Amino acid sequence: MNKLFYKYKLQLSIGILWLFHISAIIGIGLGYMDWFIEKTPLNLLVSMVLFFLIYPLNSSKKLIIFFAFGSIGMFAEWLGVNYQLLFGSYSYGNNFGTKLDGVPYLIGVYWALLTFVTAAIVDYTEWSTKPKIIVAAFLMVLLDFLMEFSAPIFDFWEFTGGTPKIENYVTWFVLGVILQTILRLVNIKGSRLFSLHLYLAEVTFFVFAFFYF
Numbered sequence: 035m036n037k038l039f040y041k042y043k044l045q046l047s048i049g050i051l052w053l054f055h056i057s058a059i060i061g062i063g064l065g066y067m068d069w070f071i072e073k074t075p076l077n078l079l080v081s082m083v084l085f086f087l088i089y090p091l092n093s094s095k096k097l098i099i100f101f102a103f104g105s106i107g108m109f110a111e112w113l114g115v116n117y118q119l120l121f122g123s124y125s126y127g128n129n130f131g132t133k134l135d136g137v138p139y140l141i142g143v144y145w146a147l148l149t150f151v152t153a154a155i156v157d158y159t160e161w162s163t164k165p166k167i168i169v170a171a172f173l174m175v176l177l178d179f180l181m182e183f184s185a186p187i188f189d190f191w192e193f194t195g196g197t198p199k200i201e202n203y204v205t206w207f208v209l210g211v212i213l214q215t216i217l218r219l220v221n222i223k224g225s226r227l228f229s230l231h232l233y234l235a236e237v238t239f240f241v242f243a244f245f246y247f
Contacts, residue, residue, distance in 0.1 A: 043087070043088065044225065044227065048228060050084060051081065051232055052231070054235075055238060055239045058070045058071075058077070058239060059242050062243075071189070074188070075131035075140055078143065079140075084232075085147055085228070088224075088228045089150065089154075089228065091224075095222070096222055099222060100150065101146070103146035103213055104142035105142065107145025107209075108141065111137045112134075115136040120201070121206075122201055122202050124192060126191045127188075127189030130190050145213075148174050149210070149217060150222070150229070152171075152173040152210075153222075153223075153229075154224050154226045154229035155226065155230050156170045156173075157223060163218050166214075166218070167211055167214040168211070171211045173233070174210040177233070177240070178203070179203065180241060180244060182197070183243065183247070184240060
């Protein structure tokens with residue numbers, strides 16, 4: 035009974051993920067970009083709640099690591115926004131939610147969420163630990179790369195000069211490797227299927243944005 039309930043809960047959660055992302059694609063395509071992009075914080079919060087339920091984050095160890103990753107992400111972004119360190123010179127816009135000293139709280143959540151999700155995706159393979167860490171970090175960089183094209187248009191963030199320099203992607207990869215390594219050391223695992231769908235939904239949306247704009 036519990037397995038059947040989890041199966042339906044998983045299917046429903048995946049359906050909600052795609053509903054939100056496909057609705058945004060259709061809405062933007064119909065000319066309602068501002069309305070949908072302003073709901074970005076809601077979309078991220080929904081994704082986070084579903085992640086907590088389905089992954090799941092059901093132990094103190096998982097919760098501590100998740101929030102530690104979020105804090106590391108926030109600190110790195112704080113250095114970037116306020117001191118132009120690590121990522122280059124950039125600033126956040128108004129569509130990524132409430133900020134702390136120029137850094138949206140949700141970007142910390144995003145760092146943690148993306149680390150856990152990409153780690154689960156590479157668990158589909160039979161690779162050894164090191165290749166899994168490298169590929170998972172690469173998947174993190176790939177999504178950031180796709181987001182960079184539409185981030186200024188959506189008023190998420192914008193780099194001085196319009197485009198990020200190579201240091202942005204190098205920092206993403208290095209931090210990704212560090213976080214992925216920690217996750218492997220503490221041996222935290224979760225739903226690969228949910229993680230795959232969450233990642234693909236994000237990729238689908240930003241690939242659409244890349245070609246649409």
